[in-house]
Amino acid sequence: xxxxxxxxxxxxxxxxxxxxxxxxxxxxxxxxxxxxxxxxxxxxxxxxxxxxxxxxxxxxxxxxxxxxxxxxxxxxxxxxxxxxxxxxxxxxxxxxxxxxxxxxxxxxxxxxxxxxxxxxxxxxxxxxxxxxxxxxxxxxxxxxxxxxxxxxxxxxxxxxxxxxxxxxxxxxxxxxxxxxxxxxxxxxxxxxxxxxxxxxxxxxxxxxxxxxxxxxxxxxxxxxxxxxxxxxxxxxxxxxxxxxxxxxxxxxxxxxxxxxxxxxxxxxxxxxxxxxxxxxxxxxxxxxxxxxxxxxxxxxxxxxxxxxxxxxxxxxxxxxxxxxxxxxxxxxxxxxxxxxxxxxxxxxxxxxxxxxxxxxxxxxxxx
Numbered sequence: 001x002x003x004x005x006x007x008x009x010x011x012x013x014x015x016x017x018x019x020x021x022x023x024x025x026x027x028x029x030x031x032x033x034x035x036x037x038x039x040x041x042x043x044x045x046x047x048x049x050x051x052x053x054x055x056x057x058x059x060x061x062x063x064x065x066x067x068x069x070x071x072x073x074x075x076x077x078x079x080x081x082x083x084x085x086x087x088x089x090x091x092x093x094x095x096x097x098x099x100x101x102x103x104x105x106x107x108x109x110x111x112x113x114x115x116x117x118x119x120x121x122x123x124x125x126x127x128x129x130x131x132x133x134x135x136x137x138x139x140x141x142x143x144x145x146x147x148x149x150x151x152x153x154x155x156x157x158x159x160x161x162x163x164x165x166x167x168x169x170x171x172x173x174x175x176x177x178x179x180x181x182x183x184x185x186x187x188x189x190x191x192x193x194x195x196x197x198x199x200x201x202x203x204x205x206x207x208x209x210x211x212x213x214x215x216x217x218x219x220x221x222x223x224x225x226x227x228x229x230x231x232x233x234x235x236x237x238x239x240x241x242x243x244x245x246x247x248x249x250x251x252x253x254x255x256x257x258x259x260x261x262x263x264x265x266x267x268x269x270x271x272x273x274x275x276x277x278x279x280x281x282x283x284x285x286x287x288x289x290x291x292x293x294x295x296x297x298x299x300x301x302x303x304x305x306x307x308x309x310x311x312x313x314x315x316x317x318x319x320x321x322x323x324x325x326x327x328x329x330x331x332x333x334x335x336x337x338x339x340x341x342x343x344x345x346x347x348x349x350x351x352x353x354x355x356x357x358x359x360x361x362x363x364x365x366x367x
Contacts, residue, residue: 002352003310010194014243014247025238032238033235034238037237037241040201040248041053045203048175050178051205052204054210057198057233057235059187061217062185064098065202067101069213072212072216076099081104083115083128084106084134085108086333088160088319089315096132104128106123107335114134114139115133115134120146124153128155130155130156131146131150131157133180137277138167138192138285139278139284143179161203162200166251167255178205182203182206185203186200187240192258194247195240195244196243217234219232255286258286261357262285268358271367274293289345293339294342304363307363309360311345
């Protein structure tokens, strides 16, 4: 059986250092907002190339806090509209709604799965104040065009970089997290940079925004028992920061391995029934997942199960068709709906062997 993802195997190389650092953590007896969080915030800001990184509890909170902070600063108002890709994971949209803003669903580019700049242009109006860009599946959106559109229309740009740790834009000369006004990251265990539980971060070069988020994520307080704003409890855990500090050093190496496996798939899978993902061959894609498209997905899933090949669907139901977002059910989003009905992710992780990769290739070519 080729598993879709084996987290035990993925983290095995770090176990000795995890254990050593955990013992140190226990001896210190300091569990919240300690030196490991400070170290990670500095290291991850340096890695992304930003002035600031604020560790938070999870990826959803990272995005929500960005929007909440912009409201606090008067750069957004409750009821403003935010353009969001219609085919993203629902968390992206929840961050907009939970901040009191209104999501406007934008169709993606059919090749890259990312939000389409031409579709963005169709939806710009006075009530729209921001664009939430999702680097879906680990591939950077077209930030050069999107930032140009935003600048021309005085719009904020926020990155949902939850799947794109380390992705690098040659045209911009920058990494994910440093391609917009602010970015939210998730370090959920399955991410390219994954903790051993929930964790997240905000990156930005905006001093005022960073200060506001630092207040909001800690009860609206910068000094114990002194509360300046109506805040939240969304802090990066000291223990998860410890694990992330260990794993960050190997992120680029693991992303390189992901790209190498992706290239093997792209070069070797020659089945006309399977549409392979678009990739321009640069470091703008870190292949958080390798997503193919098929016409008869249920039949393909049965075939993979019989062939003992793991898979997942990212994502089986379009957000506007979810019960939680029933008010948006009548939206006409044909590109999004076709994508959600046809995508399926095949195994790709940095700990796969070449033999396992070849087994997947052989199975897909025989479909």
